[in-house]
Amino acid sequence: MAEAVELPSRLGILPFRNKVLLPGAIIRIRCTSPNSVKLVKRELWQREEKGLIGIVPVRDAADSASVGPVLYPGAGGDSGDRNLTSHSSSSKHKAEGKSQEAIHWHNRGVAARALHLSRGVEKPSGRVTYTVVLEGLSRFNVLELDARGTYYTARISPLDITKSEMEQAEQDPDFVALARQFKLTAMELISVLEQCSNELANFYDKQKQKTGGRTKILLENVPIHKLADIFVASFEISFEEQLFMLDSVDLKVRLSKATELVDRHLQSIRVAEKITQKVEGQLSKSQREFLLRQQMRAIKEELGDNDDDEDDIAALERKMQSAGMPANIWKHAQRELRRLKKMQPQQPGYHGSRVYLELLADLPWQKATEVQKLDLRDAKERLDSDHYGLVKIKQRIIEYLAVRKVDHYQFLSLLMYVGGICLYDLSALQLKPDARGPVLCFVGPPGVGKTSLAASIAAALGRKFIRISLGGVRDEADIRGHRRTYIGSMPGRLIDGLKRVGVCNPVMLLDEIDKTSSDVRGDPAAALLEVLDPEQNKSFIDQYPFRGHSFQEHECTVVASFRSRHRTGSLLFCLEVLPSYTLVASPGPLDVLSYLNVPYDLSKVIFVATANKVQPIPPPLLDRMEVIELPGYTSEEKLNIAMQHLVPRVLDQHGLSSDFLQIPESMVKLVIYRYTREAGVRNLERNLAALARAAAVKVAERDNAAAISKDIHQLSSPVLESRLAEGAEVEMEVIPIAVNNQDISSVLRLASPLIVDETMLENILGPPRYDDNETEERVANPGVSVGLVWTAYGGEVQFVEAATMAGKSGLRLTGQLGAVIKESAQIALTWVRARATELNLVATGEENLMDSRDIHIHFPAGAVPKDGPSAGVTLVTALVSLLSQKRVRADTAMTGEMTLRGLVLPVGGIKDKILAAHRYGIKRVILPQRNAKDLVDVPSAVLSSLEIVFAQRVEDVLEQAFEGGCPWRQRAKL
Numbered sequence: 001m002a003e004a005v006e007l008p009s010r011l012g013i014l015p016f017r018n019k020v021l022l023p024g025a026i027i028r029i030r031c032t033s034p035n036s037v038k039l040v041k042r043e044l045w046q047r048e049e050k051g052l053i054g055i056v057p058v059r060d061a062a063d064s065a066s067v068g069p070v071l072y073p074g075a076g077g078d079s080g081d082r083n084l085t086s087h088s089s090s091s092k093h094k095a096e097g098k099s100q101e102a103i104h105w106h107n108r109g110v111a112a113r114a115l116h117l118s119r120g121v122e123k124p125s126g127r128v129t130y131t132v133v134l135e136g137l138s139r140f141n142v143l144e145l146d147a148r149g150t151y152y153t154a155r156i157s158p159l160d161i162t163k164s165e166m167e168q169a170e171q172d173p174d175f176v177a178l179a180r181q182f183k184l185t186a187m188e189l190i191s192v193l194e195q196c197s198n199e200l201a202n203f204y205d206k207q208k209q210k211t212g213g214r215t216k217i218l219l220e221n222v223p224i225h226k227l228a229d230i231f232v233a234s235f236e237i238s239f240e241e242q243l244f245m246l247d248s249v250d251l252k253v254r255l256s257k258a259t260e261l262v263d264r265h266l267q268s269i270r271v272a273e274k275i276t277q278k279v280e281g282q283l284s285k286s287q288r289e290f291l292l293r294q295q296m297r298a299i300k301e302e303l304g305d306n307d308d309d310e311d312d313i314a315a316l317e318r319k320m321q322s323a324g325m326p327a328n329i330w331k332h333a334q335r336e337l338r339r340l341k342k343m344q345p346q347q348p349g350y351h352g353s354r355v356y357l358e359l360l361a362d363l364p365w366q367k368a369t370e371v372q373k374l375d376l377r378d379a380k381e382r383l384d385s386d387h388y389g390l391v392k393i394k395q396r397i398i399e400y401l402a403v404r405k406v407d408h409y410q411f412l413s414l415l416m417y418v419g420g421i422c423l424y425d426l427s428a429l430q431l432k433p434d435a436r437g438p439v440l441c442f443v444g445p446p447g448v449g450k451t452s453l454a455a456s457i458a459a460a461l462g463r464k465f466i467r468i469s470l471g472g473v474r475d476e477a478d479i480r481g482h483r484r485t486y487i488g489s490m491p492g493r494l495i496d497g498l499k500r501v502g503v504c505n506p507v508m509l510l511d512e513i514d515k516t517s518s519d520v521r522g523d524p525a526a527a528l529l530e531v532l533d534p535e536q537n538k539s540f541i542d543q544y545p546f547r548g549h550s551f552q553e554h555e556c557t558v559v560a561s562f563r564s565r566h567r568t569g570s571l572l573f574c575l576e577v578l579p580s581y582t583l584v585a586s587p588g589p590l591d592v593l594s595y596l597n598v599p600y601d602l603s604k605v606i607f608v609a610t611a612n613k614v615q616p617i618p619p620p621l622l623d624r625m626e627v628i629e630l631p632g633y634t635s636e637e638k639l640n641i642a643m644q645h646l647v648p649r650v651l652d653q654h655g656l657s658s659d660f661l662q663i664p665e666s667m668v669k670l671v672i673y674r675y676t677r678e679a680g681v682r683n684l685e686r687n688l689a690a691l692a693r694a695a696a697v698k699v700a701e702r703d704n705a706a707a708i709s710k711d712i713h714q715l716s717s718p719v720l721e722s723r724l725a726e727g728a729e730v731e732m733e734v735i736p737i738a739v740n741n742q743d744i745s746s747v748l749r750l751a752s753p754l755i756v757d758e759t760m761l762e763n764i765l766g767p768p769r770y771d772d773n774e775t776e777e778r779v780a781n782p783g784v785s786v787g788l789v790w791t792a793y794g795g796e797v798q799f800v801e802a803a804t805m806a807g808k809s810g811l812r813l814t815g816q817l818g819a820v821i822k823e824s825a826q827i828a829l830t831w832v833r834a835r836a837t838e839l840n841l842v843a844t845g846e847e848n849l850m851d852s853r854d855i856h857i858h859f860p861a862g863a864v865p866k867d868g869p870s871a872g873v874t875l876v877t878a879l880v881s882l883l884s885q886k887r888v889r890a891d892t893a894m895t896g897e898m899t900l901r902g903l904v905l906p907v908g909g910i911k912d913k914i915l916a917a918h919r920y921g922i923k924r925v926i927l928p929q930r931n932a933k934d935l936v937d938v939p940s941a942v943l944s945s946l947e948i949v950f951a952q953r954v955e956d957v958l959e960q961a962f963e964g965g966c967p968w969r970q971r972a973k974l
């Protein structure tokens, strides 16, 4: 801090435009104008002792109106007259421009000394510049301003207070109070500044702390009146306030003004601080995120994991844009995408959300196979070329295809066309894009061509084909998809199928629709109802309103009525029926929210279903389908299918042709009779494939053998042999490829094709599984009868075995029997016991022999579950055979339900059962009288090979089942 200096009476004056240099302040200026350069040169640069100059504020005349004390050059500037107005008379100053004329000088200034001086390089014009660091020392009054020299000079009088004046002031309590107040405010300011600088200190500026410390020392050691100037000079205040400070010669006025200014500065720092903190908070959060992202990227790069998520998301977005989603779904997808973008890949839910969006992008919302003109002739040809026989079924399919478009007249014509008369050119019928016919459901045993018929329909329509297996589906979510909140949730099978097939109008096969079952996880049939209902499948996978609710059994009606309010009228029908079969599914949470969560229009999909049995299909579902039964094939049909379709296909699949393998018709017959006894042709195809496989291996072995011998021949040139013998190095001998191929093919051509014979059949397929004498052998002992039953695999021949032993008239039943078949056994036994006398089972003492005997009835093929009432007549026949010890006829099989009173009731599946009898070589079939009408479906070739006997009562059955008639009647005659 500069100690007090004695001021000369005259000082060279440097005017400061709109700026004040207060005592204690330090300023750096660059002097370029000739006047100021001269002033600095003479007063500071050339003086050997420390020079002083006076700094006097000046202002533009325009601004001076509101300002009080001003001074004009040449005028006396003493405290007396402060309102003089004048202007420069100097011609030189005139040269400096008109601004000189319009400036007003303040009548007080500050003496300053140079702390540092530097002189610029002299320009060619001789001009130099000076840079000066000035320190304000003390105030002075301008008594007279002289403008006659090259620069201004002024006669001055010092304004600084003397020591005694200072001591006097320190006695003034007001001054003391003001001084304390100022110091407190100044201290506060220093602390605030220190706090700010501390926060930054760790970062870059340890100096600030030191500065703060020094300021405190300054506060303690520097006289208070000087401190006021120093503090005020250190921050920005207006020119008027600077002038006010300069004019505040009175110490109390100066302190009070300084306190006000320091306090104002303090407050502004605090406000600024608050704002900064707020902004910094926000900044730091985003900065932190930015930093973390940068780090993550760096780590990824380091790991060589270059897949850029942002790029991925952009690609996903592009894919979504081109998916052609409807507007409402696009909105939903965008919302989900925005959510995804905000997430980090490591965040839980990111993956799920992404997979979901991928699904939305992959689904064929609009993409469809172009629906072409339906050419019925082509369609018919296609079905004929793919399938042997099935005339009626193919005819029904053609009707189905045509009805998708035609009007009544066309339909009539179509029927005629199908019936052989062509009235109308139907070849150019066009499919109605939105036509929705009934859903076809092919029902029949395995391997009868249900799936391949559906595939042919797709081919005939020129659409893509997709098969959805519903076998074993118990969970409604399998159809609809899981709720997305479940971990590992997946879309339902239908949506997944659509994604796989990639078009919105495929032919979709719902395979094994009868194999779905309901449990606590919901009822898949209910979801299928929605799929197959043309009114509802437009918006399949909607959200049900009773999400998350847990239903009890008695609440089932509530479910129904609840649904009815939200569903269309077409479902109302099924709602009335629903409780009868959804009751099983009702306890537990019935949460049916889907994975997709947005509606998908399934109306363009052509659904075809398959089932082995009709019975397990819930009635409402069945009601939405048109059932077409495929009963199974006769042996002749199987033979034709095998020769025309299966053998060529199997050979082709194994890369063979008839040049390599031939399966004669006689061998195919043997396969049909000895190795398969099925309704369809699945096992037949499998056995033929086994033959083809074995043949393929043989051909491959022969190929190798041919190739090896050829190589030896080719390479065994005399030169080579001699070289090999000598053990010399062998040079490569290249065999031209053309020669090589030709030779190989000629080797194969020479070889005769493999022709399957009985030995080969047994070698490959093993010993025959069935033989013609089987029935004969099975019924060799009394107590065995031959029945015809119906299973999921079609019609079957079922042997029933009965045995008796000492006991207490009990009945034991084995062979995986259901409740109905067990009851049939009870009925049969009761009926027989009621006729104990006729049967000669009553001993002389009127004792019924059966009272002391147990009966055991067994149905072989014990692992296969059996049920139904149609075994009634077979059971009674087995019991009568047992008790009469008479064998039944080996060539006769029977079927029919019996009543307790001995009536024979009709049963189902007659066609399948007769086909089964035919397969097993049965010659006579006993049927209930009322089943006569069902024979129309049986192929005539089969009928002509069988003797059909009708029965109305059990006695009629027994009469036909035994050689020579009913045994007890014979006995009664005796």
Ligand SMILES: Nc1ncnc2c1ncn2[C@@H]1O[C@H](COP(=O)(O)OP(=O)(O)OP(=O)(O)O)[C@@H](O)[C@H]1O
Binding pocket: 386, 387, 388, 389, 390, 444, 445, 446, 447, 448, 449, 450, 451, 452, 453, 610, 612, 641, 645, 646, 680, 681, 682, 685
């Ligand atoms: N009439 C037929 N003409 C030609 N090939 C047939 C015929 N019937 C069935 N096939 C063939 O038999 C094989 C089995 O048929 P498919 O798979 O369609 O049976 P399915 O009835 O659908 O059996 P599942 O109920 O087990 O699904 C197929 O290769 C099919 O082409």
